Amino acid sequence: MPISERDETHLPKWTKWLDLSDRALAVLLxxxxxxxLSLIIVYPVARLIYTSFFSLSLTSGLPAEFIGLENFALMIDDPVFWETLWNTVLITIITVPGALIVGMALALLANLPFATQWPVRLSLLIPWALPLSFAGLIFAWFFHSQYGVVNDVLVRLGFEGIIWFNSPNWAFAAICLTIIWKTSSFMALMILAGLQTIPRSLYEAADVDGAGRIRQFFEITLPLLKPSIVVALIFRTITALQTFDIPFMMTAGGPGTSTATLAMYIHQNTVSFLDLGYGSALAVVMFALSMAVTAVYLRIIRAKD
Structure with missing residues (x-):
């Protein structure tokens, strides 16, 4: 009898439970x-959906009452909900492509063969590392009508200063510009990581074939960057749909509710009004919108694969 088989016959019976299959070992690990994940994601989301079916206002002093889909029905006749939803979608439509274009340009610049690349790459990290609320405060000062930097530059160039936060359109534009500045660094870092994986030999072969820089970008760089771009777009779109800090610090949703987002409306209902039932229903809508956008991106990825 081989030594290995003889040793196995003398092993205790309980050691058989240690001989797991690959599937059982994977499940165990x-x-x-x-x-x-269940504790930090599944349970909170399930609890949120559960609360959205109740009338639960802490200011009323009444116990929670099951009302089914009534909170969702209230949204249909709620003009503030539709306005904040539209503002959120519009911010997403404007800032996500804007951050992608600016981030692409910054990534290509940071990927150039400088003698010292660290100052350029450090400039990408600073906006990304800056807290959102802090960025909102900084740009609220930049766009101030009396002593802001932006109006000072406009006046020096011969233009008339703008009262940014008294006009819904100008206030919305200031918020979008701030978000693009803040988030383009994240897009640049993701794209720069993708650029580092492209073999240099492909560009050398393209140079031999006589392909110019523009043709190389569209036929080599852009196709090979698609996975990095899609991942960056997924994260950026989800965070855009959850925009809160920058508009809250810059305009607090004003003038009126013209720059308020869905996340700000959820905050108002849950924290200011203590209406947890309606606030939870609003949060469920935002969660569903985020999941729908993610599903669209994943479907595009699978279709291309």
Missing amino acids: LAPAALL
Whole structure:
């Protein structure tokens, strides 16, 4: 009898439970991560959906009452909900492509063969590392009508200063410009990481074939960057749909509710009005919108694969 077989016959019976299949071992190793995700994601989302079916206002002093879909029905006749939803969608439509274009330009600049690249790459990290609320405060000062930097530059160039936060359109434009500045660095870092994976030999072969820089960009750089761009777009779109800090710090939703976002309306209902039922229903809508956008992106990725 071989030594290995003879040793196995003398092993205790309980050691057979240690001889797991690959599937059982994978389940065992993934169980802690699955449990953690359930605690920090699944349970809060389930609790949110559960609360959205109740009338739960802490200011009324009444116990929670099950009302089914009534909170969602209230949204149909709520003009503030539709305005904040439209503002959120419009911010997403404007800032996501804007951040992608600016981020692409910054990434290509940071990827150039400078003798010292660290100052350029450090400039990408600073906006990304800056807290959102702090960025909102800084740009609220930049766009101030009396002592703001932007109006000072406009006056020096011979233009008339703008009262940015008294006009819904100008206030919305100031918010979008701030968001693009803040988020373009994230897009640039994601795209720069993708640029680092493209083999240099492809560009050398293109140079030999006589392809110019523009043709190389559209036939080599852009196609190979698509995975990085899609991942960056997914994260940027989800965060755009959840925009809160920058418009809250710059305009607090004003004038009126012309620059308020859906996240700000959720905050107002849950924190200011203490209406947890309606606020939860609004949050469910935002969660569903985020999941729908993510599903569209993933479907595009699978279709291309």
